[in-house]
Amino acid sequence: MKNVILSGVVATLLVFSGCADKEPVVDNSDLNKQAVQEVAQTASVADTSSMMSEEMIRAALEKELATVYFAFDKYDIVGENKDKVSNDASVLSSKASAYAIKLEGNCDEWGSDEYNIALGLKRADAVKSALVAEGVSESRISMVSYGESNPTCTDKTKDCWAQNRRVDFKLLP
Amino acid sequence: MKIFFSMLLLFSLSFASDATIEVIKKVDSLPTIAVEDASTSYDESFKMKFFKTLIADLNVLSILNVDRYYRVNDFDASNVVVENKDFNYVLRYKLFQGDGGSLNVQMIVLQDNKQVFGKNYKVSNTNIHVFVSHAMAYDINEFMGESSVEWMKKKVIFSRIIAPKKSEIVISDYTLAYTHVIVSGGFNIFPKWANQAQSGFYYTSFDSGKPTLMYVDIKTGSRKNIISSDGMMVCSDVSDDAKTLLLTMAPDGQPDVYSFNVDTKKSQRLTTYKGIDVNGQFMENNKIAFVSERMGYPNIFSANRNGSGVEQLVYYGNSNSSCSANGEYVVYKARESSSAYTSNTFNLHLISTKTDSIRRLTASGVNEFPRFSKDGDAVIYIKNYQAQSSIGIIRLNHNRNFLFPLNSGRIQSMDW
Secondary structure (H helix, E strand, O other), rough: OEEEEEOHHHHHHHHOOEEOOOOOOOOOOOOOOOOOOEOOOOOOOHHHHHHHHHHHHHHHHHHOOEEEEEOOOOOOOOOOOHHHHHHHHHHHHOOOOOOOOEEEEEEOOOOHHHHHHHHHHHHHHHHHHHHHHHOOOHEEEEEEEEOOOOOOOOOOOOOHHHOOOOOEEEEEO | HHHHHHHHHHHHHHOOOOOOOOOOOOHHHHEEEEEEOOOOOOHHHHHHHHHHHHHHHHHHHHHOEEEOOOOOOOOOOOOOOOOHOOOEEEEEEEEOHHHHHHHEEEEEEEEEOEEEEEEEEEEOOHHHHHHHHHHHHHHHHOOOOOOOHHHHHHEEEEEEEEEEEEEEEEEEEOOOEEEEEEOOOEEEEEEEEOOOOEEEEEEEEEEOOOOOOEEEOOOOOOOOEEEEEOOOOOEEEEEOOOOOOEEEOOOOOOOOOEEEOOOOOEEEOOOOOOOEEEEEOOOOOEEEEEEEOOOOEEEEEEEEOOOOOOEEOOOOEEEEEEEEEEOOOOEEEEEEEOOOOOOEEEEEEEEOOOOOEEOOOOOOOOEEEEOOOOOOOOEEEEEEEOOOOOOEEEEEHHOOEEEEEEEOEEEEEEEE
């Protein structure tokens, strides 16, 4: 369950009174009023035993899909990564053909906020184009980019940064 | 002689009006001010914390030579302490606790032992004391007759990453000393103030699986969906009248800059390049600035509000991947080195659309998230240097740069 909590106490931040010497003003801020909204997504009741087995199958198939890696500041697929995408396309067209595909683009920490999200998305788009060229239906594929916000490695090393410049596969029912 | 003087004055004014030219002002020539604490409540630790905050705020004003020594005096004393007798001004304040734990502050400014200014302040608790200090500095600036530092009282909103795909949206004062988490749970990024009054803000939510632009009314806490797009959704800028947004969307996996009418909910695609176009910013004369990699690397371009007439704005740097615009000015982040294998240096630069000059605003480290104050007087940014993170304030017309320690975790995006 995901909770989004919005606490509306920003009124507190700047609600204080400054006044000339002879005009003391009583603090009339609504500091104690906290508007809190919680949005809960309620899961429906279902047969969890069958769901678990389906999820396990999906997770096993996701492990067969190789992550695609990219060069610094680039979004073209080169070298051995082309073969990876071909193998991924084969899995997606056979064993995983019943699932929708979500491509998640990611970056290292060296870009800028918006540009990094766009770079991650272009990486996902490059993988999508390669998959479509290999015969995977475009309608099965959706994309999202997390920029630098979803690292698999947080060390300050070149190997670590390279691991984060990637596109991951997720299978959706 | 009169003609010479007039020309000199004109020369000085024309220099001062162009922020891309560094104006060197001698600190020695500024009026001096000392500060005396006359507090009757609170422990030494809090009193010293308040004093340091006030000294920092007075320094940021850049109009006074501020004495850093902590002196104590009675609020009603007829003379300043002996160490302060030669200062042009003495600011004396008294902190005292009021009913319900409120923090009250009395402030006076003395010149030759005579009061020339005074004001009182009150907040509900000591946790938000930094806002009192900011307001005191703001009022001192007004009293001295200097151009407004309204931005000192504005709030900063930022998102920070707390775990992979987990974030918080936080509201703070301009030094990030006081922080308040306003959106927690899930992955919510790119907060942007919705109007100049800062009564609401936009942000991007990933919780529905599709990037969605949300709006939050701060006073009521209510929120609503604005628009969503596959792949990418960012509110990059809000027009001065708050009626038009510049968004980056990617409905077909193609990131482009769009304008969005808040009333009609209709969007218009402004850029059509096949690569990356992001970070749209409103400029003067019905223009926008944006980041594009249409030349093979990220750089800053301008276009008309309908997307026509694209022009390259910056001719310096290998990789200029983010910008903030105000009127004729654009501040951008430039990568000074190009390496996938070592730490990179990123500096901030300032350009004007009316001149060819470039002013480098920072000198070392990774400097990012530059954002203009609404009046263009100051730039706020984050500096990471030798494992230290700071929030920086650059006073463009005073050529001064201030750093405050930052303990807010990894910042993803920021707006002022």
